[in-house]
Structure formats: structure tokens, C-alpha cells
Amino acid sequence: MYTFEDKGGRSLTLRAEGTAPTVRAFIEDNIQGQDRERLVKLFYIAPIFRQDRPQAGRFRQHHQAGVEAIGSSEPAVDAEVIDLALTFYRALGIEGTRVLINSVGCPACAPGYVDTLKASVADSVEQMCHDCRRRFETNPLRLLDCKNETCRQITAGAPTMLDNLCGECEAHFDGVRAHLEALGIAYEIDPRIVRGLDYYTKTAFEFRHDALGAQDSIGAGGRYDGLVEQCGGPATPGVGLGIGIERVLLVREALGVEDVQESREGSFIVTIGDEAWLPGYRLLHELRGAGLKAEIDYRRRSIRAQMRYADNEGFLNAVILGEDELARGVATVRDMVSGEQEEVPLDDLAAHLKGDGAE
């Protein structure tokens, strides 16, 4: 975590994730109200910090969009959260997202599994990497996601949490699978997806994309039936997910997804000659007063330069004011996409432009 001391010697830590803060708000603001079974759906988009050395797809500061569904232990909600993420990715043009799921059990079955796991690898601990020898004592579940090849081979044959779930957790996991399958969502079961903290329960999932490098997770989440209570609230189940915005952008780039073209808007007032300047300047004021977006060239450049600028800056149309137009009390409105032009009386200009959706 990104922890440091401020000038007064106070220890500060920057937000490391979105779930716990959201849960605190859920409790402190009594968002759920009287109905303790009510399902509360929340979302956040927030900057997140970590102090690890940066690399591709890992920044000291990134942004996370997340959702939390608090109040229900139904497996349908777990599946819905997964479905929401996939819908989000697809809406942004990202296909090929892999869904990996696992169950990390609950306080009734997880501790027993940890003992089983330790017992199964105990004879081989000496051959494992330095970190895993430490993990064996401090956080055995983490043995499962070590990337070291030797360690992976040792843990490959170890019993999985899924084989050691209690009846309730097993039923829940089956329920999640059934709901995913009902939605036609393809998933992989990966017993190596674990969580280090004990308020995480049952479903754990992760979204990965092969277009990325070493940091290939584009979102992750899971169930945390113990968190609300641990934060000081009434025992309340919950499930949620976080999506890394920068990672999503990296995937889009890697896949060559085109950015949505920024739509043209507003009017650029082109004045020709000194006598058109003040009328054009007044027109600028009038259009803005009518709620329209408008700009003008203060450098009094050539009509060519003004047109080029209007094009480059993405204006929807050019409002041309010259000698001819002034004499007739009109302006020439040029559509910068089609190139079509028409003369519009100055008095009708604002209404006319509004009809064009130029605001």
C-alpha cells in the first residue's frame, strides 16, 4: 500500500481499492435502511494507488470502476456481477475476455483446507522459492498463485479448495455456475485464484485478456460475506468487482479498437474584411446567449485560414459574414461535413442553428 508520513508525522495511506471504502459508506450512511434483506447496488469510479514499481499496465496511480451488490447471498447476484463486467467490456469493443472463477470457501471450510494444503506440500517446502517458504507460514493460500515453475509443479498436485468446500459453499458455487450457464457465459475454473484476506468468501473471479503482457488482469472481484461485519456493520453478504480503466484502454489499443470519433459541434464565425468584424463579434455574443457553442478568429486571418481552423477544431459549421451577406442581412452557413451552404437571415440564425443541433 502507498503509505507515507505527512509533514506532521502522521501516517497516511492512499486508497488501495474500492470495496472497503464503499462498504464503510454503506454502513456509515445506513444506505440499506430498515430492510436488512434489501439488495443495495452501488458503483464507484475512483483513483487507486499502489507503491510498487511501475511497469506496463501497472501504475502508481490508476483508476478503477467498480460495482458492489450488498445484501444478498444469492448466487444469481454473483453471476449478474460477472455478466455486467462482460457487457461493459463488450460495449467498449473488447472481445475475447476470459472469465476465471473459483471458490475460496467460508470460515467453516477454508481453515480446514489451508491445513490440508499445508500438509500436502509440507514435504516439498524445502524445494520451493524463498517467498513460498515464507508464505507457507504466513499465507498458505498464496502458494497457489506463485509463478515460479518449481512451486507450480509442487502445488499442481495439491488438493484444491473446490474439493474441500462445505456443503453450503459447494451449493453456492454450483448455483453460480448454473446461472452463468443460463446466460451462456463461458468460464474457466481456476483453483489458483485466491484471496489473501479472510473476509473474502465463496466466489472469486478474475477477467483476463491475452492481448496484454505480464499484467493481464482487466478486472477482478468476488464475494465478501464477512466484510460488512468486520467493518462494524450488521452481518451482511456482498459481492462486487473492480475494473482497471487503464488496462481496459490498453486492451483496446492492443486490439486496434477505433476510438469513437468525436462528433462535430458548434459554429465558427468567419468574418471577411474589417467591416464584418464587429457584426461578427456581436453575432458571437448572440449565439452564445442563445446557448450555442461559437468561436471566432481574433487574428483577422484570411478566409482560408479561418476555414482551415474551423475544420481542424471540429466545428459543425462555418457562419460566414462578408460584404455581400451584410448588405442583405444574412449569413452564409456552411456545413463542414457535407460542404453544403445556405443563406440564413441574421434574425433567424440562432433558431436555425439550434435546429441543426449545433449547440
Add this chain to the structure above:
RNA sequence: GUGGGCGUAGCUCAAAGGCAGAGCACCUGACUGUGGCUCAGGUGGUUGUGGGUUCGAUUCCCAUCGCCCACCCCA
């Protein structure tokens, strides 16, 4: 946290001790009241910052800041 790489024009990059360059972008003109295409010309730099070596440093050395990549970590 460990190791490595890179900082030069708005952008992408050359120059490897000896006058800081190219492409793109931008500006002007060809086109006298009309953007996009083409051609010609032009603007643009304390070479991240601070020291050092040298007659001379973008280039070599040290420090510092920033960015990138891998390891690591992953609430």
C-alpha cells in the same frame, strides 16, 4: 523493493566529442470570398535538471527528477 532501458521541435525519432536534423503537425502562399487533395516556402530547441571532464558535451562521468520494461507484489 531488485535489475535493465530511455529522456533531443507540439508528436515520432536521427545526430555517438566539432555549425542540433528529418518526417508528421502547425503557419504562409500558389487559390484576389471558402476547410479536406497537391506543390513550394516558413515558424518552431537553454538537447529533463544540476554539477564534472574537455579548447569544445546532445554525445563521456556523477547526481537528481521523470518515463518505460521485466522481476516482485497484487486489498
